[in-house]
Amino acid sequence: MNGEEEEEEESHEVLLSVFAQHGQLGLCFYDSRDFTLHYMPDTSDNHELQLLARVVQEVSPHVIITSAKQERCMVQFMQGLGANPDYRPKVVTYPYVDFGLEVSKQRLLSAHFPFLPPAVSERERISYLSSCISFDSP
Incomplete structure (x- = not known):
């Protein structure tokens, strides 16, 4: 790797925002390499959070953003991540x-x-964004 490629890899970050509640998992992640926001509608996951584990394995987030108020399964999942020295x-x-x-x-x-153009109306903004992301996923 040349110096420019190494610098790009070092500055690249993936931020994962995740919330698990009542057997449902909601998440999205932002990739700074290509400035994209990936969204997953609320999805069922088991108490071991196997779906979340798969997402973490696939995207390797540098930062995980979550709620301070957690269900036990999420606390255990986060503790498991902290136990991995790699x-x-x-x-x-x-x-x-x-x-x-x-x-x-x-x-x-x-x-x-x-x-989005700066002069877009609030109604147009809502219409466009609701076509991309479900505003019904709690």
Whole structure:
């Protein structure tokens, strides 16, 4: 690898936001390499969080963002990640209320997206974003 490629790899980050509740798993991840946000609609997962384990294995996030209020299965999953000396992502917790449906909708609607014109109306913004992401996934 040349120096430029090494620098690009070092600055590349994947951030995974995940929330598990009542057997449902909601997540999205941001990849800084290509500036993409990947979204997975709420999906059933078992108490061992095998689906989440698969996602973590596939995307190798550098940072995992989750709620400070967790179900036992999520706490155990995060502890398991910390026990692996070869892979220890940084875990960042936010208050439980930050993972609410309305708070999340407002964040998306107020975010700056380079692919949307600055003069787009709120109604057009809602219409476009709701065609990309389900606003019904709690």
